[in-house]
Amino acid sequence: MGRPTERPLAAAPMCAVPAGTFRRGSGLAPDEGPVADVAMSAFAMDRDPVSNGQFARFIEDGGYRTAAYWTPAGWEFVRVRGITAPTYWDDPLWAGDPEVPVTGVSWWEALAFARWAGRTLPTEAQWEYACRGPAGRTYPWGEDPPEPALATYAPGCEPEERRPTRPGDHPRNVSPFGVRDMAGNFAEWCLDTYGPYGDGPVGPDPVRMTDESDDHVVRGGCGLHDEDYLRGSARDYYHPGLRDNLIGFRCALPRESGTGEGEAT
Secondary structure: OOOOOOOOOOOOOOOEEOOOEEEEEOOOOOOHOEEEEEEEEOOOEEEOOOOOOHHHHHHHHOOOHHHHHHHHHHHHHHHHHHOOOOOOOHHHHHOOOOEEEEEOHHHHHHHHHHHHOEEEEOOOOOOHHHHHHHOOOEEEOOOOOOOOOOOOOOHHHHHOEEEEOOOOHHHOEEOOOOOEEEOOOEEEEEEEOOOOOOOHHHHHHHEEEEEEOOOOEEEEEOOOOOOOHHHOOOOOOOEOOOOOOEEEEEEEEEHOOOOOOOEOO
């Protein structure tokens, strides 16, 4: 079985992000600088993180049995370890609700899902632009400091209760382009490998890809992270094989694959 000719997730809502320029980075952490104006082509971003229900369709459609969706390194990773589902797939806390974002997936699993869906993972620049917008919001919702009504996170990295939430549970946690739940709950895999901005490309639509087994960027913070990780410019990174309940993901598409203005479906 090869790649699908129709996108299985074509009905999943996507938000149109128009071409523009945004101010990447900040002076609040060493790896967030130097601050630079970055030009971006138009693209579309999943409105919500990929859910347990959506990921179940990937499994049922043979996603873990179909090499065409995987990079060679990713295919070896799951085959050698006998991986056939996310880490917490049998745990009702993490996987019992089909509308909760999937977690316990490696970068390779996230990319394989995106390929199955006819999409890809967002670049780090796409993720930050979709989160902050051209005005450079500090948080997806604006400048108000984080509080539990705005996002799922752990003040002082000490969570009162560790459990996932649905994207609509925090109605103000929405970016300028309508993308939901970009701060807290689960950090999100990006396509890029991690490195200092000074060592990466500075032209339009930047993406950094070194060796596939290098650490990959995650963005957005999670239920175990404090408020500092919720900033739209905050960066984090993990080995692509990490399958913990810190990370989920969403997908993206080049704009020519999207439709209309505003929300693309």
